[in-house]
Amino acid sequence: DADVTQTPRNRITKTGKRIMLECSQTKGHDRMYWYRQDPGLGLRLIYYSFDVKDINKGEISDGYSVSRQAQAKFSLSLESAIPNQTALYFCATSDFAGMETQYFGPGTRLLVL
Amino acid sequence: QKEVEQDPGPLSVPEGAIVSLNCTYSNSAFQYFMWYRQYSRKGPELLMYTYSSGNKEDGRFTAQVDKSSKYISLFIRDSQPSDSATYLCAMRPNAGGTSYGKLTFGQGTILTVHP
Numbered sequence: 001d002a003d004v005t006q007t008p009r010n011r012i013t014k015t016g017k018r019i020m021l022e023c024s025q026t027k028g029h030d031r032m033y034w035y036r037q038d039p040g041l042g043l044r045l046i047y048y049s050f051d052v053k054d055i056n057k058g059e060i061s062d063g064y065s066v067s068r069q070a071q072a073k074f075s076l077s078l079e080s081a082i083p084n085q086t087a088l089y090f091c092a093t094s095d096f097a098g099m100e101t102q103y104f105g106p107g108t109r110l111l112v113l
Numbered sequence: 114q115k116e117v118e119q120d121p122g123p124l125s126v127p128e129g130a131i132v133s134l135n136c137t138y139s140n141s142a143f144q145y146f147m148w149y150r151q152y153s154r155k156g157p158e159l160l161m162y163t164y165s166s167g168n169k170e171d172g173r174f175t176a177q178v179d180k181s182s183k184y185i186s187l188f189i190r191d192s193q194p195s196d197s198a199t200y201l202c203a204m205r206p207n208a209g210g211t212s213y214g215k216l217t218f219g220q221g222t223i224l225t226v227h228p
Contacts, residue, residue, distance in 0.1 A: 004156070035218075040121055042201060042220040043157070058215070090156050102216065104156030 003027045004105040006091050012111045013081050021076045021108050023091030031094045032074040033102065034058075034066060036087040043090065049074055081112045116140050119202055119219030128228050132189040136202035136219045139183065143204040143217075146178050148187045151199040151221070160200075161187070192226045199223050 045058030092102040149157035
């Protein structure tokens with residue numbers, strides 16, 4: 001089984017809808033991250049969490065919210081989706097000692113119509 | 114201006130060629146430098162990382178960091194079709210400060226190695 005899983009893998013939604021992307025990990029890491037990837041822009045950090053009680057905004061947090069339900073679970077929500085949130089979303093984890101090594105999930109491809 | 118700049122390519126080379134991938138950066142606080150590889154429809158995975166300046170070699174891959182020029186490179190020798198992927202550079206500062214623990218990624222370079 002994969003160490004970092006994301007659901008759903010693909011999602012089509014309409015403008016204004018609320019959607020949630022979920023991430024689970026079995027690596028036992030404290031640190032979890034949400035990124036979006038757009039062509040020509042690379043990976044941009046949306047939110048990150050260093051433990052269950054610690055949530056921090058990344059460089060592009062507007063329009064997004066997160067919930068760290070447990071050490072192993074980190075969810076990303078789009079409260080009212082808009083077309084420019086169409087992107088590939090990745091969850092990642094790392095431990096304190098090896099922050100350079102982030103383990104990524106397979107990604108969620110989101111299309112907002 | 115982005116903190117990390119990477120030529121997105123695409124880069125297409127014949128099998129066996131030497132490939133050079135590069136990133137420049139503006140934040141002098143960056144101390145850890147990484148290269149991630151991302152195959153199509155997959156998440157990125159760490160390929161190599163180096164601390165501060167110098168070279169690091171791992172098989173056909175060599176990572177170089179020149180902090181005086183704020184420039185990092187990844188060289189791939191004897192490139193193979195299986196090396197075809199997107200390569201992303203990433204970096205972070207040392208401990209402390211608001212950037213601690215966060216990676217800043219380049220835009221990624223799409224590489225195709227054709228037989």
